[in-house]
Amino acid sequence: MASLFSSLFGARRRSKATQTERVRERRHEGFLRYANFRWAKISGGLCLLIIVSYALIDVTPRHNGGSWYGYTLGTLGAGLILWLTALGYRKRKMTSDYWSLKAWTSAHVYLGLSLMVIGTWHTGFQLGWNVHTLAWALMMLVILSGLYGIIVYATLPQALSNNRDEMTQMQMLEAIRAFDRQLHAAAQPLTPQDTAPVLKALDEDPFAGGIGARLSGRYPRCATAAALHALAGRERATPRRARRWSGCSRRNRRRSDGCASISGSARCSKSGFMCMCR
Amino acid sequence: MTSKVEWKPLPTEAVKVAIIGSGPAGLSAASRAGQLGLSHVLLEKTDHLSDTIFKYQKGKRVLATPDRLDLRSDCRFAEGAREYILGNWDDDANTNKVYAVKQAEVTEVTGQKGAFEIKTSKGVVKAENIVLAIGTQGNPNRMRCPGNDLPHIIYTVDDPEDFKDKHITVVGSGDAGIENALGVAEEALENTVTILNRSKDFARAKAKNVSDMMEAGENGFMSIRTETQPKAVEPGWLTLETPTGEEKIQCDVIVARLGSVAPRGFVEAMGIEFTGPDREAFPKLSPTFESTVPGIFVIGALAGYPLIKHCMNQGYDVVEFINGNTGLTPADEKDLAAIFANLPQKISVSEWLEFFRQRVRIFSEVSPLQMREFMLDSKATHYRTGEIVFEKDEPGSSLFAIADGHAVVEIGGGATVKIEQGSIFGEVGLISGRKRGATIRAGEDSIFIEVSRTAALKLMAGVPGAKRVIERISLERQLLQIFRGGLTVEDLQPVVDQAQVERVSAGKVVLTEGEQGDDVYVIRSGSMVVEKDIGGKPIFLRYLPAGSFFGEMGVLSGQPRNATVKAAVGSELIKLTGESFRKMLAAKPKVREATEAAVAERAQMNSFIEARKANYSSAVDMYSDTASFIMKEGLGEATDALLIDENLCVGCDNCEKACADSHEGLSRLDREAGKTFAHLHVPTSCRHCEHPHCMADCPPNVIHRGPDGEVFMEPGCIGCGNCMRNCPYGVIRMEAAPPEKPSLIRWLLTGFGPGPGEPSPKWTKKKLGEEKPKKIAVKCDMCKGIADGPACVRACPTGAAIRVSPEEFLSIARLEEDAD
Numbered sequence A: 001m002a003s004l005f006s007s008l009f010g011a012r013r014r015s016k017a018t019q020t021e022r023v024r025e026r027r028h029e030g031f032l033r034y035a036n037f038r039w040a041k042i043s044g045g046l047c048l049l050i051i052v053s054y055a056l057i058d059v060t061p062r063h064n065g066g067s068w069y070g071y072t073l074g075t076l077g078a079g080l081i082l083w084l085t086a087l088g089y090r091k092r093k094m095t096s097d098y099w100s101l102k103a104w105t106s107a108h109v110y111l112g113l114s115l116m117v118i119g120t121w122h123t124g125f126q127l128g129w130n131v132h133t134l135a136w137a138l139m140m141l142v143i144l145s146g147l148y149g150i151i152v153y154a155t156l157p158q159a160l161s162n163n164r165d166e167m168t169q170m171q172m173l174e175a176i177r178a179f180d181r182q183l184h185a186a187a188q189p190l191t192p193q194d195t196a197p198v199l200k201a202l203d204e205d206p207f208a209g210g211i212g213a214r215l216s217g218r219y220p221r222c223a224t225a226a227a228l229h230a231l232a233g234r235e236r237a238t239p240r241r242a243r244r245w246s247g248c249s250r251r252n253r254r255r256s257d258g259c260a261s262i263s264g265s266a267r268c269s270k271s272g273f274m275c276m277c278r
Numbered sequence B: 001m002t003s004k005v006e007w008k009p010l011p012t013e014a015v016k017v018a019i020i021g022s023g024p025a026g027l028s029a030a031s032r033a034g035q036l037g038l039s040h041v042l043l044e045k046t047d048h049l050s051d052t053i054f055k056y057q058k059g060k061r062v063l064a065t066p067d068r069l070d071l072r073s074d075c076r077f078a079e080g081a082r083e084y085i086l087g088n089w090d091d092d093a094n095t096n097k098v099y100a101v102k103q104a105e106v107t108e109v110t111g112q113k114g115a116f117e118i119k120t121s122k123g124v125v126k127a128e129n130i131v132l133a134i135g136t137q138g139n140p141n142r143m144r145c146p147g148n149d150l151p152h153i154i155y156t157v158d159d160p161e162d163f164k165d166k167h168i169t170v171v172g173s174g175d176a177g178i179e180n181a182l183g184v185a186e187e188a189l190e191n192t193v194t195i196l197n198r199s200k201d202f203a204r205a206k207a208k209n210v211s212d213m214m215e216a217g218e219n220g221f222m223s224i225r226t227e228t229q230p231k232a233v234e235p236g237w238l239t240l241e242t243p244t245g246e247e248k249i250q251c252d253v254i255v256a257r258l259g260s261v262a263p264r265g266f267v268e269a270m271g272i273e274f275t276g277p278d279r280e281a282f283p284k285l286s287p288t289f290e291s292t293v294p295g296i297f298v299i300g301a302l303a304g305y306p307l308i309k310h311c312m313n314q315g316y317d318v319v320e321f322i323n324g325n326t327g328l329t330p331a332d333e334k335d336l337a338a339i340f341a342n343l344p345q346k347i348s349v350s351e352w353l354e355f356f357r358q359r360v361r362i363f364s365e366v367s368p369l370q371m372r373e374f375m376l377d378s379k380a381t382h383y384r385t386g387e388i389v390f391e392k393d394e395p396g397s398s399l400f401a402i403a404d405g406h407a408v409v410e411i412g413g414g415a416t417v418k419i420e421q422g423s424i425f426g427e428v429g430l431i432s433g434r435k436r437g438a439t440i441r442a443g444e445d446s447i448f449i450e451v452s453r454t455a456a457l458k459l460m461a462g463v464p465g466a467k468r469v470i471e472r473i474s475l476e477r478q479l480l481q482i483f484r485g486g487l488t489v490e491d492l493q494p495v496v497d498q499a500q501v502e503r504v505s506a507g508k509v510v511l512t513e514g515e516q517g518d519d520v521y522v523i524r525s526g527s528m529v530v531e532k533d534i535g536g537k538p539i540f541l542r543y544l545p546a547g548s549f550f551g552e553m554g555v556l557s558g559q560p561r562n563a564t565v566k567a568a569v570g571s572e573l574i575k576l577t578g579e580s581f582r583k584m585l586a587a588k589p590k591v592r593e594a595t596e597a598a599v600a601e602r603a604q605m606n607s608f609i610e611a612r613k614a615n616y617s618s619a620v621d622m623y624s625d626t627a628s629f630i631m632k633e634g635l636g637e638a639t640d641a642l643l644i645d646e647n648l649c650v651g652c653d654n655c656e657k658a659c660a661d662s663h664e665g666l667s668r669l670d671r672e673a674g675k676t677f678a679h680l681h682v683p684t685s686c687r688h689c690e691h692p693h694c695m696a697d698c699p700p701n702v703i704h705r706g707p708d709g710e711v712f713m714e715p716g717c718i719g720c721g722n723c724m725r726n727c728p729y730g731v732i733r734m735e736a737a738p739p740e741k742p743s744l745i746r747w748l749l750t751g752f753g754p755g756p757g758e759p760s761p762k763w764t765k766k767k768l769g770e771e772k773p774k775k776i777a778v779k780c781d782m783c784k785g786i787a788d789g790p791a792c793v794r795a796c797p798t799g800a801a802i803r804v805s806p807e808e809f810l811s812i813a814r815l816e817e818d819a820d
């Protein structure tokens, strides 16, 4: 165990002047690998301990949730659930004492998984159609949702980064507005009949479609797709790719000297985001 | 705001004192003259008093720093809104019987003491003495074509929304012009905007502004006309000279943004000398503010005192001096007395100043006035024998001068070096902003003067002699630290005598692989990257921070340069000639040995990378490309930068929220903004630069480097925004702290009010109502004082965010791990 915790101290750098210790990391280390899989090892060990002791300890008449062994695991599991829930608080409470959310997440994930063993072995495998089993099933559901979360955490960031392509949210919204303006201008010379689908597409909320559409990425009633379809073939009217809208607050600038003006804000006065136009 | 001042016509009789410029300095001087019943005139260029403050943003809180300094003026001044202060001053000008003339821009001064002739735009004024208080703003360049005096030509745009449905032509395509044009071109204003550029390209403007402008042009929001100049201005029309001939366009307003001339030329034309050629130089002044032209006195920002309180006190003092009051003790007397209070000897302030001036080499050419000024920013401390002044690796950027006694430097291995009385130490922090290189103790009971970095830089700019001494000593010390092996200052003389300082801009190649050469370079500021051509691709070998040296292989081996060295950021190098360096090595075999050892180590690392490149080409390429990206982002001058691994970042923005919640509710980082390479993202957040640009010009001098290397602002910011403009990385916000949020528990349970992180501007506005809190500079302070380190890093659930220095991040160990 000593080596498990050694990096906790090894990585600290002591500043003589303040006598404070600051954790310095030289590289990025994800929460799953945190401290060389410390919590995976601890959690794995715990599960092993439970499985082995379950087999070795003789409980009469048989293992069940109500035996002393069952109570022990039940209490442990309940405590763990409370602690797992506390992550939501820990994540948002910035206190200045020693803690790292990465360590918490790491422990959360691995200890959360160990609940599968703790909870299930706590039941003594007595599952039936009763409220106890309902509680167990709900817990398993939460754990499975956690597993899904891990898959998402592992796979989405790269896509997020690639799709974002160095743009900020405000720039993206601004870009949508710019596209809308260009489409509007481009639709002017069209016949009323052709203009209608374009206007319909412009009117559409780009974030419409509900959760199902967003998760699946399929938008069956998308007005833009409909407009493209309606106009396709009549003319190769795909607008030339608009250039990236680079300044967040270009059009929001209140003072002519820019937001960077003397006592102006470094954030855009409308969007509230860091001004990029300087 | 209309001016309540009772303006007067130009006086016909000669006056005792003419005061040019009605800022806080000039107004305070005129008020004193009015109170003393001295015949005077206050000449102001504009039609209101105090143009600099008049131009502050509406409602800006003007701060009265430094707090400890008492105000000595016939005008009122305390912290308050701009309007309130200007209103008070208008009244004060009247009650003090100030003889003020508006729209009297001074264009020329001739004559001498007792009989000056001052040419203004309203006529000539005669005066015995002149007080020059014109500030540092300067004048905007005017248009030169016929009709250039028409009133619809304006030189600033206060609020673009003042212009609706107008034909506007912007002349000048620097940043100011482009920004104005973009402002008035806003769609909703329905203006027809044209911007003129004399040449073909927009070389003077930032790339960002140019691309914004081009895009606005493409979208039809403005018309951009290059190689076009105004030919003649008429009301409603403008004639242009275009490459294809003349053209007349409709034009209701002309915005002329042709840059401005600093007042220095105007001041020098009067015969007043400056302390040096640098931009930071000030007019040479006597203790009574008299310039090198007898009878002309210079005060206020122009004299190098940008704070309003200083300006006002000087206005009072200078008129007292002119009136013959020689017994006046300066307003800062008690502050100086406090600084000297805990020294063992009990002598008067002026005796102390004289004592220091005589005993310390860098002070010898300093005038008594300058001496006072910068002792205010300094500390004089008595140290007992053996007492530690600072420790190795402690951050600190101040300079110490030995007024009495001596200091000893611990150079490792138990050895010490003595520094004599009159000399200085701590100069490395001053120049490179890095940590202290050695521990220093008092060698006997001593008095050391600690001069803050800003004061020291001001001293160097103002007193050329001091600059020479400091630079020479720093170079000697730097070389002594680099080339160990019993080297003494004497051995270094020939090397230092031939040394030259070279400035190189970012990306500039200093040494080219394969070229012959034997000069050795020491990096004084900035940093370098070393690259080598391997397999036809430049591969990053090493990052050299300030204080390192390179080029030594050439001297030792006589071989051509074996790698290319280029500047990662704008840097200063000290070039030592190969010849003098070789002689030094020849005289000191031990130094040669040590240098050879360093060379061997570097060579070994180079061959390690070369070997890796052969086997693990992609890992080395990745390492090299990452390094280039990091350098391109300007991280070469960072000491501690936030880097986000976008393979891990889920975009929860907990980093920003944690930052806001650990400080006064304002986030000091913008996660999304910034560049990304191979999923490595450099967000907008302070990098704690080695030479913080933000520190360059902070009137109250509140930006410092803290114990963990952080660059932070102590309380006292006046909200001038200089630092924000000076920081090249856009990480400083000018913002007021939002009000206290309801507790986290309440939000978790009820969902009411703003949750964690920076509250929305809407909530803040609602909460504050009419109250307008003061906006001050906010930026990352590396969570100063929070023991466990930066909140952004600690609050990242996935480990995506880390704070590192480029050396740590690009260490060779990284490459080894990646290759394995």
Ligand SMILES: Cc1cc2nc3c(=O)[nH]c(=O)nc-3n(C[C@H](O)[C@H](O)[C@H](O)COP(=O)(O)OP(=O)(O)OC[C@H]3O[C@@H](n4cnc5c(N)ncnc54)[C@H](O)[C@@H]3O)c2cc1C
Pocket (backbone or CB within 6 Å): A262, A263, B020, B021, B022, B023, B024, B025, B026, B043, B044, B045, B046, B049, B050, B051, B052, B053, B056, B061, B062, B063, B064, B065, B104, B105, B106, B107, B133, B134, B135, B136, B137, B299, B300, B301, B302, B305, B306, B307, B308, B309, B311, B699, B718, B719, B720, B721
């Ligand atoms: C945005 C901003 C915020 C600031 N906030 C603060 C603060 O909160 N607290 C603080 O202490 N300091 C602050 N400062 C600094 C302070 O405003 C200035 O340093 C101070 O105003 C300088 O005073 P002055 O009298 O020397 O010159 P100025 O105030 O610049 O006045 C010079 C006057 O001379 C006139 N003039 C110029 N040339 C001529 C000529 N040829 N003929 C006739 N008249 C001429 C000008 O029109 C002007 O009215 C701030 C500065 C800025 C830019």
Ligand code: HEM
Pocket (backbone or CB within 6 Å): A081, A084, A085, A086, A087, A088, A089, A091, A105, A108, A109, A110, A111, A112, A113, A115, A139, A142, A143, A144, A145, A146, A147, A149, A150, A153, B652, B797
């Ligand atoms: C009964 C078991 C569990 C409970 C009660 C629980 C509870 C919680 C809570 C309250 C949060 C905080 C959500 C928020 O406010 O942001 C959270 C986050 C999270 N949980 Fe669980 N959890 C459980 C099991 C698991 C398991 C088994 C895993 C992984 C396999 C997991 C992975 C995660 C992850 C990745 C997060 C997000 C962390 C972050 O980004 O801050 N959880 N969980």
Ligand code: SF4
Pocket (backbone or CB within 6 Å): B685, B686, B687, B688, B689, B692, B693, B694, B695, B711, B726, B727, B728, B729, B730, B731, B732, B779
């Ligand atoms: S504010 Fe800007 S200039 Fe100052 S240290 Fe930070 S990044 Fe560097």
Ligand code: SF4
Pocket (backbone or CB within 6 Å): B697, B698, B699, B700, B701, B702, B703, B713, B716, B717, B718, B719, B720, B721, B722, B723, B724, B776, B777
């Ligand atoms: S805004 Fe920046 S430069 Fe100006 S006083 Fe504040 S910290 Fe100093």
Ligand code: SF4
Pocket (backbone or CB within 6 Å): B644, B648, B649, B650, B651, B652, B653, B654, B655, B656, B671, B795, B796, B797, B798, B799, B800, B801
């Ligand atoms: S806290 Fe970490 S994961 Fe969340 S946005 Fe910031 S860097 Fe990304």
